[in-house]
Amino acid sequence: MNRSACLIFNPVAGQGDSDQDLASIKAILEPEIDLDIQMTTKEIGAEELARAAVKRGVDTIIASGGDGTLSAAAGAVVGSNIPFGIISRGTANAFATALGIPDTIEGACKVILGGITRTVDAADCNGSPMLLLAGIGFEAETVDKADREAKDRLGVLAYVLAGLQELRNLENFDVEIETEEKVIKTSAASVTVANVAPPTSILAQGPAGIIADDGLLDVTIVAPVNKAAAIAAAFHLFQSASVGNGAERNDIGYLRAKQFKITTDPVQKIVVDGEVVGTTPVEIRCIPAGLKVFVPSIEEEEPVEKLEGLPNLIIEEKQPSSD
Numbered sequence: 001m002n003r004s005a006c007l008i009f010n011p012v013a014g015q016g017d018s019d020q021d022l023a024s025i026k027a028i029l030e031p032e033i034d035l036d037i038q039m040t041t042k043e044i045g046a047e048e049l050a051r052a053a054v055k056r057g058v059d060t061i062i063a064s065g066g067d068g069t070l071s072a073a074a075g076a077v078v079g080s081n082i083p084f085g086i087i088s089r090g091t092a093n094a095f096a097t098a099l100g101i102p103d104t105i106e107g108a109c110k111v112i113l114g115g116i117t118r119t120v121d122a123a124d125c126n127g128s129p130m131l132l133l134a135g136i137g138f139e140a141e142t143v144d145k146a147d148r149e150a151k152d153r154l155g156v157l158a159y160v161l162a163g164l165q166e167l168r169n170l171e172n173f174d175v176e177i178e179t180e181e182k183v184i185k186t187s188a189a190s191v192t193v194a195n196v197a198p199p200t201s202i203l204a205q206g207p208a209g210i211i212a213d214d215g216l217l218d219v220t221i222v223a224p225v226n227k228a229a230a231i232a233a234a235f236h237l238f239q240s241a242s243v244g245n246g247a248e249r250n251d252i253g254y255l256r257a258k259q260f261k262i263t264t265d266p267v268q269k270i271v272v273d274g275e276v277v278g279t280t281p282v283e284i285r286c287i288p289a290g291l292k293v294f295v296p297s298i299e300e301e302e303p304v305e306k307l308e309g310l311p312n313l314i315i316e317e318k319q320p321s322s323d
């Protein structure tokens with residue numbers, strides 16, 4: 001008997017041809033999974049559709065769209081124990097990258113067909129779901145500046161340009177961070193609270209290696225004294241994270257806890273999972289083991305051989321020796 005799933009599909013996400021995308025998804029999945037396809041609209045979003053699917057008691061929920069769609073759908077699935085599949089078609093695709101899921105339609109569908117799930121933490125940010133991270137200050141301003149028109153025209157470069165533009169307005173703010181154990185007061189240009197973070201979310205990389213299923217959230221505080229220091233701090237975060245080391249500069253701090261209450265002066269914008277959602281103050285708490293998500297098998301995640309593309313390549317398969 002075929003598996004069945006509710007597919008929540010955002011027809012306006014990303015820069016591709018969504019009719020073609022949906023046709024590809026159906027062609028790959030439908031031979032094995034009966035799909036109940038639900039389209040998001042301006043009025044009825046992915047969260048509402050996923051909530052209804054959870055209520056109906058579907059076997060699996062699959063979401064396809066940008067990070068906004070995936071996060072909204074996943075938020076409704078948290079705590080339900082229904083396995084969740086991701087087919088990314090957005091600009092940044094941070095959700096897929098953070099969980100090691102391919103961001104091609106074919107690759108993502110293969111992961112869902114493979115049926116391997118992993119339980120990861122989720123989080124609650126001011127009463128709304130958060131799967132990846134919340135950015136306060138610099139990142140929120142950057143995401144706010146990269147509008148739909150810029151993303152359609154430039155793709156992920158829209159974020160880079162918005163970041164460079166935002167660097168001109170760089171200003172530190174006062175911040176108070178309260179955990180169950182302590183209260184930290186400092187000034188910062190950026191505070192990021194991460195449950196899971198892709199390597200591209202540089203401002204979340206203070207501790208390097210954020211663990212998706214440890215029941216904890218990681219805060220990274222970046223407090224550069226000027227623009228040059230901001231660039232150096234970002235470069236340091238990128239470099240240290242890529243070799244798996246925690247940041248060592250004095251203008252970068254990080255800590256790990258189950259929950260954080262953060263207030264700022266002046267009030268700062270907050271971006272959660274790629275969408276600007278409001279302003280500080282903010283309370284974020286980890287929901288341990290909140291989401292069961294389809295992930296690639298280890299073999300798919302870490303290829304041990306890559307030869308294609310080499311010049312004049314010939315590969316001769318040898319017969320196994322008889323002794």
Ligand SMILES: Nc1ncnc2c1ncn2[C@@H]1O[C@H](COP(=O)(O)OP(=O)(O)OP(=O)(O)O)[C@@H](O)[C@H]1O
Binds near residue numbers: 010012040041045092
């Ligand atoms: N049918 C629709 N028509 C217009 N807007 C829609 C429709 N369905 C969803 N939306 C809007 O799409 C937004 C979510 O987009 P999503 O994040 O999935 O894609 P994206 O913006 O292309 O991705 P990224 O954030 O990676 O650029 C929400 O603001 C939602 O209201």
